[in-house]
Amino acid sequence: MLPATLSVTVLEARTLVSGATGRNGGHLVTASGHTFGPLAKQHGVEAAKQITRFSILNIERLMEMVKEMDQELQEACQIRDVLKVMAVGDEETWKAAKQSVLDFQQAVPEHQSYHRIIRKEDVPEPYRLLTGIYDRLLKKYSQRLAIEANTPVVGVEFSPISDSDHPYLITTPRGVIRAKKVIHCTNAYASHLLPKLAGRIYPFRGTMSVQKPGPALKNLGASRSWSLSHKASLDAETGFYDTGLYYLQQNALTGRIWIGNEPAYMKDILTSDDTYVPAEATKALSTVLPKFFLDGWGSETTSEIEAIWSGIQGHTADGLPIVGQIPEPLLETSGDDGQWMACGFNGYGMDKCWLTGEALAKMMFGEDVSDWFPQAYIVTEERLQKGLTSDRTLLKFAQIAKPGGVKSEKL
Template identity: 30%
Template sequence: MEARAKIPPGLPRPNPTVSYWQDPPSAIADLRSTQDLPRSADHVIIGSGISGAFVAYNILQRTSQARVVLLEARQACSGATGRNGGHTKAASYRSFVDHEKHHGLDEAVKIARMEFANIRATHAFAARYNIDCDSNPCDTVDIIYDRGHLESGRTAIEHMQQTMGSDDPAAGYKVYSAKEATAMFLTPGALGAFQYPAGSINSYKFTIGVLRLCLQRELNLQTNTPALSIAPSASHDQPSWTIQTARGEIATPNLILATNGYTPHLLAQTQGLIVPLRGQITAQRPGSKLPPAGLPTTYSFIYENGYEYMIPRPPGTAHAGDIVIGGGLGRLPNDGASEFGETDDAAVHPALSGYLTNCTAGYFGENWGQDDADGRVRREWSGIMGSSADGLPYVGPVPGEPGLWMSASFNGHGMVLCLKCAEALVGRMLGGETERRELEGWFPQTLWMSEERMERKFVGRLNQKAPGEAEFGEREKEGRSGWNREC
């Protein structure tokens, strides 16, 4: 893992796999708001995923006259946001105890509540601006196949409800027995299940919708303009940064990196601190015995050393009932270590292709039925996440680099963190002392960039668990279903 962490990420690859969500591409996919790259701007944001889009939105909401330029190496929203499963699911119970141990109870509560608030805010934003993005607030269920995870989950949920209050929506979990889980969720072999509020969304269309709002406020979007390097401009009295691109230079007093797993390409001190991780997803036609109206909840399937996440397409959407499923890293040798440091999203891992194709029928067993006449897999693609050394994103000013900010490395958990992290970053960047004190009340202080955090060493996303979940569950060797052992 130390060797994988040293691999320079480089620039995003040309001609990446096309995700289920990017076909057809948006009309603004290749937009350049101006023919020439501006020479300067008040704010330059690098990265047009959900983080970059919401940083731009928050800046423009506050200062409508600000000159904001957003640089994107490829098409708009062509990175992790346009390639994820669209799962607005926190699973805070899986990290709560670990966060409490390392950061204290107050911080653990803040993280859980912010994740829940992020989910609510995402779907509320889509509704407020009428963004056509298949927004679907719904419940989710974790199907458990490992006794250690089952017991640790029950304990964590009880602890959350005791410390936060049973009426706190961020602690609103239901626990089901093996018999109940099998009957309710059609998953033979389950040892139990946890159900709680979550949702699904077409995160590509959602982010494109946010970018369109920003364009109405005079955002200058420059796609297919990779940032080759960044450097401080020492000749100015005020902090200033110069961004070098193949189309020329642009200078700014405020540079924001929303570059997730690619951040070390521009900021050398994050090499080994932020490590790319390639993930893989398939979109599948459902089996004949699954409910004709589609499954009503989203799913995760959690086993000894990993998990898959699954999002059924809701009624009224294109290909309603389709199943979008990703994960499987825990099924690769060395728990998927080969995918860390990997930035080739123009390819897919053949072993994961076979596993993800077959696992759906395995999880649902006789409840799957026959495959569609056109075949099970409709589309398959990969994408690059960013893994951090401590399992939490890096948000705020970069220590020792005046005028440089970042919101990056979301550990595959961005759909329940990015919106609120962008809000906090802009609040700290543009807000006064009163707003900064208010931020302390709701934003977890452990997410801010700090010299201490930058000194930590990347050791891998242990067991492919949720962010911050280094010690969740035990490696129970007994009691898992035979199908899971064979897969």
């Protein structure tokens, strides 16, 4: 709980929660089963175990919170328990995923039944959920919470001389406000206000669509969600990149399919421009469903897209979120110790963001969260020098383009 004397102002560049479904398929699910192996290899087994436990804890905490809310909000966000079915499209990906799940089950035995051939997840509508939460918070804390939409922050200046209690000048097109502390939740756009993060965190555009179900497709939205995974690929000559992942759910009321993916040219993926949808992504999304479902579209080779849009994810050089007090090397002024951040969820914010917010708030008030919050997420000077570098970002894509690997000194 915040001290009663403190207030919070949320500054949103666009409309409130405008990104909730812009890059989100509405899947409240952990990917820790098939990512445990890579996490353990890159960050160590203990770090992978802490990240895994945190992911599952985040889902459980968010579900508890929703179920404590009023019935109107629960019905509006359509949250429901479903079984998540992941189909794997190639042998190499299948073997790696299978071994990762076995490693996960051995390392985190209390959750060993969480990932099997079929695993359980929850499916909400993020926009309705979060706008509903904000609405209720505003009514309960109207004197202490202010939300300013369409108010982009264009500058943060540490200026303690004129007001040491509120040393930050926050500049927006609508005017300037002062703040005691500043929290950056800007994700892919973090380097706009923190230029030294450029390359360490970068924009990654995905595409989401709503499609009409095939005439013979059953509505399994109340009990199933799906994903299709295959090996990622990057054509070094043309720059065409396929992440190897489709994620989809079905609306339990209407039967419509919500499906997203990211196949496009690199110039259309590594961009902060979400004003258009790449033609390649549209083509892929319009042809995948008849291939994915044996029943549903009959002899048709394409599906009907009713709506399609793009959204920007925040990805990081080492594949982990960047959370905590912003260290001095990323700032412009010495003595600036009141800026914090929670950014770079690499397309998997649903199983991380809620508890990350709780952890960040506790850390700001001096509480120790190291026993449950992944310490690999904390932004430190050592991490900035080793894992969170622009060279690491370049190397990541170079290794996809050249499966045999490349030496970092060649970048």
